[in-house]
Amino acid sequence: MFLLINSIVASLDGLIIGIGLRLSNVKVNKTNILTILIGNFLIYTLFLTLYYSFQFTFMTKTISTILYLFLAYRSLKEETKKEYQEKLKFWECILLTLSHSLDGTLISLNFVYTEPMIKIVTYFSLSSLLILLIGYYFASVFKNNKKSNYWSAFLFLLLAIINQFF
Numbered sequence: 001m002f003l004l005i006n007s008i009v010a011s012l013d014g015l016i017i018g019i020g021l022r023l024s025n026v027k028v029n030k031t032n033i034l035t036i037l038i039g040n041f042l043i044y045t046l047f048l049t050l051y052y053s054f055q056f057t058f059m060t061k062t063i064s065t066i067l068y069l070f071l072a073y074r075s076l077k078e079e080t081k082k083e084y085q086e087k088l089k090f091w092e093c094i095l096l097t098l099s100h101s102l103d104g105t106l107i108s109l110n111f112v113y114t115e116p117m118i119k120i121v122t123y124f125s126l127s128s129l130l131i132l133l134i135g136y137y138f139a140s141v142f143k144n145n146k147k148s149n150y151w152s153a154f155l156f157l158l159l160a161i162i163n164q165f166f
Contacts, residue, residue, distance in 0.1 A: 002162070003111055003120065007127035009158075010104035014128055017100060018135020021088070028136055032093050036132065039097035040125035047105045048120060052112050065160045072153040072160065104128055 021028060088096070104124045111120050 003115055003123055004127075006107050006110070007104065007123040008131065010107040010124065011100075011127040011131040013103065014100055014132035015135035017096065018132040018137075019139045020135075022136045022139035026088050028088055028133075031090075032088050033129070033133070035090065035093045036097045036100075037125065037129050039094060040101050040128050041121060043098065043101045044105060044108060044121040044124050045117070048108060048112055048117055051109050052117065056109075057113075065164055069157070069160050072157045076150065076153045100132065101125075101128055 101124075104127075108120050108124045
């Protein structure tokens with residue numbers, strides 16, 4: 001369950017990205033969605049495999065808590081307004097996928113030695129895509145919520161606190 005919560009919170013910036021795309025009148029088509037999904041699977045698989053293969057152990061409870069606090073701080077400082085073009089081109093889609101999955105990749109490293117890799121990759125990849133699409137397709141609901149970065153920061157702080165006790 002903690003894995004699922006982590007994957008959702010790590011993907012919350014996708015809500016902002018999706019809203020930004022919709023409000024900027026960018027069309028996200030099925031090819032873009034497929035590119036983002038495949039890109040997420042590849043990114044998570046690559047980084048988790050490298051972490052596991054080289055037996056890295058730098059993601060301790062303390063490091064994880066510091067990372068959550070950093071992500072909370074970054075969420076507070078993040079601007080919710082993004083500049084995008086009318087159509088989302090392939091390379092823009094790839095860059096969007098890379099930037100969107102960066103924090104999720106770092107957080108997912110916590111679970112490499114405790115959960116099956118396919119489960120981690122699937123949870124984080126699907127959460128990333130689904131939350132981005134929720135932001136995109138339901139942008140009108142979130143249109144007036146200008147404090148979404150505070151919600152994201154709050155959730156990262158909550159994860160930092162939970163991480164210390166579990």
